[in-house]
Amino acid sequence: MKTKCPNCGATHSLDSLVMANKGGDAFLQAFDVPPELKTPIIQYLGLFRSVGRDLSFDRVAKLLAELNPVVKAGKVTFDRHTFDTPIPAWVWAIEQAIKARDEGRLSLPLKNHNWLYAVMRQFDPRKDAPAKTTNASAAHGETVAFNGVKKPVFAGRTQQETWDIVNQAREPGESLDETYERIKSKY
Numbered sequence: 001m002k003t004k005c006p007n008c009g010a011t012h013s014l015d016s017l018v019m020a021n022k023g024g025d026a027f028l029q030a031f032d033v034p035p036e037l038k039t040p041i042i043q044y045l046g047l048f049r050s051v052g053r054d055l056s057f058d059r060v061a062k063l064l065a066e067l068n069p070v071v072k073a074g075k076v077t078f079d080r081h082t083f084d085t086p087i088p089a090w091v092w093a094i095e096q097a098i099k100a101r102d103e104g105r106l107s108l109p110l111k112n113h114n115w116l117y118a119v120m121r122q123f124d125p126r127k128d129a130p131a132k133t134t135n136a137s138a139a140h141g142e143t144v145a146f147n148g149v150k151k152p153v154f155a156g157r158t159q160q161e162t163w164d165i166v167n168q169a170r171e172p173g174e175s176l177d178e179t180y181e182r183i184k185s186k187y
Contacts, residue, residue: 009054033064034071036087040094041067047097047110066113074145075175078117084176085120086145086163092128093120125167146176154187162187 004011033041045063049055070076076085096119100106106115143150144159146166153162165187170179 009049033068034087037071037090040091043098044094047101047108050109076117076120078114078121083121084146088125089120089123092123125163146180149177151180
């Protein structure tokens with residue numbers, strides 16, 4: 001069975017993809033991506049492809065190996081600053097990259113993740129995060145992740161409301177999970 005990536009244009013048989021060293025590495029790395037990021041990451045990887053050339057499995061494996069630990073950590077250090085990067089920040093930043101590509105504002109192919117990190121630093125969960133329809137009564141037992149660590153939502157609050165409260169209470173130089181721990185007794 002042949003497969004063709006709609007973003008990078010690579011064509012390969014599925015069995016050879018899994019059996020090939022770097023193809024297998026790329027395939028396994030892709031399984032390690034959080035579900036919400038699978039489609040955006042595939043689109044993002046296409047930004048590393050030169051015009052008229054396929055993106056090699058070696059390059060895909062390397063790019064995913066660079067991204068996966070950073071995504072899991074929930075933090076990015078860029079330009080001597082460390083900031084929180086929840087999954088919605090990744091999705092939003094990749095959407096910005098695709099939009100910049102479509103508008104001709106992005107120089108391709110990308111060489112590294114610096115452009116994405118610089119954009120991600122501007123993420124504001126109050127205005128940039130996708131709206132979620134949740135019921136306040138369903139908040140019981142729900143968790144919200146700060147820096148990859150799951151914490152219970154505040155009593156009677158949704159995930160988004162808890163996120164907003166913590167983000168608004170954050171002091172300079174404080175991570176979101178530190179802010180959560182500092183203010184949780186109030187809620």
